[in-house]
Amino acid sequence: MVSLPSWRFLSVITVFGAVASFGQSDPPRTFGSPENGLSSRLVVNRDRFEQGQPVWLYLDVYNGGGEPVSLVTGGGVWGALHVTREDGYALKEADPAPPDHVYMKAISAGKQANLVAFFASGNAYAMFPVLEPGRYQAVWNPQGEASFHEKRLAPRSNPVAFEIVPRQDAEEVPHSLAPEIPFGTPSEQGLQCRVRSERDKFLAGRLITVHVEVHHAGAQAAVYAAWASPEAVDFELLDAAGTPVPTLIPTEEPTPFGGTRSIEANHTALLHSIDLSGRFFLQRPGQYSVRVLAAPRWIPGSDWFNFEVLPAEILDPLQRALRVLFEHCPAGWTVGAGLSESGLEQPGPQWSRVPCRHYRFFIPEESDRTFGTEPDVFPIHFYLATEKAVEEPWEVKEYYEPFRTEYMGRTAFGHLYLIKLHPSTLKAWPTAKADLLNWLGKE
Structure with a gap:
């Protein structure tokens, strides 16, 4: 199965020049001066x-x-x-x-x-x-x-x-400083893990930044293996009713580790700072609890960190679109989205980089298949961009050809770019394209 890449090749809109003499073409204007072509x-x-x-x-x-x-x-x-x-x-x-x-x-x-x-x-x-x-x-x-x-x-x-x-988080919600969070149960090595934040109240649609730390309570230095990326940290996040909160970005599997690291006795090390609002759908006000699950190699699980999301007007159209997608998502399907902090991205491998976000509809059981096997129903991938992209002369390798997107026009939440729907998707959801355009309010 070919999996969708994460378009992290950040860029800006460019204008292409005409073909120059001597077999050379002018670079787009945002590039530096040519040197030997x-x-x-x-x-x-x-x-x-x-x-x-x-x-x-x-x-x-x-x-x-x-x-x-x-x-x-x-x-x-x-x-x-x-x-x-x-x-x-x-x-x-x-x-x-x-x-x-x-x-x-x-x-x-x-x-x-x-x-x-x-x-x-x-x-x-x-x-x-x-x-x-x-x-x-x-x-x-x-x-x-x-x-x-x-x-x-x-x-x-x-x-x-x-x-x-400076971070503005602590100034957004008065009286929101979080209490000191204890570390979890030590491992045999004496390692402990915790999730903490500077505060425990956040506004809906804003960053919800937590820090994952490891502490060594043993008497001698220890060695541990850490997660190579924030997406590899395995969280459990529940709402006030104990229901798991929808995940926007699945935990990376198999879990990639960033090699081994040493830690001195009675020392604490920061593993990752992570925006939970980019990993989970946290736009609904209420009480939440999050913890880190034990990693396969040497990092123990943490205790719960409790926090609250308060009502707030969500100004970012790419965030507001997420709520609309969850409200209309058909039974049996779920919603995924790319990181909210990415900034500029390509809404497909042939386009310029613009402020945008990647979304998808998928059937959870299909996404859990063994890597390398094709799903019975392929997911729906699309992008919303607050600026219109232009085509650039990117070197698009054969692997990325299936991920070219079609520009579908402007919607109430931005410009829509859609990857061609797989026949299995159309069979399972024949009105998918029309539904998407309707929900997003195509202009």
Whole structure:
């Protein structure tokens, strides 16, 4: 079974130039100046972040020459990404990869490709520590080096600027500071886990950020295996009636681990900071409880963390659309959605990056099938974007061809892009396309 990729190749709308002389074509205007037929473009997924939000930087390369090229990429050359504060201080990569951690990526003539996705800041696995409030500038600059061990490097990119601001969560709801949360039952090693937050009251439609921490209560240093990504953390989240809250993003299976880590006795380590509103449907006001379930390797489960979601007007149309989809979802189907913090994304592999979100309708029993087997009924995948995308000359590999989307027009919640429905889907839900357009209010 071919699974839908997560479109995390962040970008901006571009305008394409005419074909130039000598067999070369002009790059889109947002790319840097061409060097020997190649142009680079660095993009940040938004220009303003609250402290702790994921900061992604994406390096795209356009091949305006007449021949395919192969460029070196990978952690071994990431040092060419330079991020500086407004005072001129240059950030240092927390855990640089060895120089031999590289591979080659080919780009056809007249095509563009995402060469590198930099997870710049957000948690312990990012290139840099969680960034302090302030203004920053980033640029891809090999500093005059055109090659790496005789392998060609992407040329210098345009600089991009972004700002980190203090988190606003604690100021939104007065008297919402959370009590101290105890750690859960220790493992045989003496490791304990907890879910905590700075507060226990949140407004509907806003970030609901919790922190997953591990504490070592033993007498000697210990080693543990941690989750490689926030999506791999296995939560149980219940409403006041004890009913599981609908999950928007399933826990990654098999659970990917980020390698082993050591922790000193009587020390606490942050594993991940996670926005629960991006993982679960938490727009309904009420009381909720969340805990981390024990991981297969060495991380014990946590105690419950209790919090409340308060009524609030939801201004984001991509959030409001989610409620409409849940209200109309047919029996036997359920709703899924991409991360709410992603910022810019492609609503399909052939489009420019715009503020959008990926949604899907699926039958839960079908999604639980063993990896590699096709479901009897394929899910429905679509995107809503607050800006209209334009087609760009992306290098779309054969694997991604089935995920091209059709532009369906503007709706009350944004521009709709739909992946072609599978025959099995049409058989199970013949009116799916018409229903979707009706629910979203096609203009």
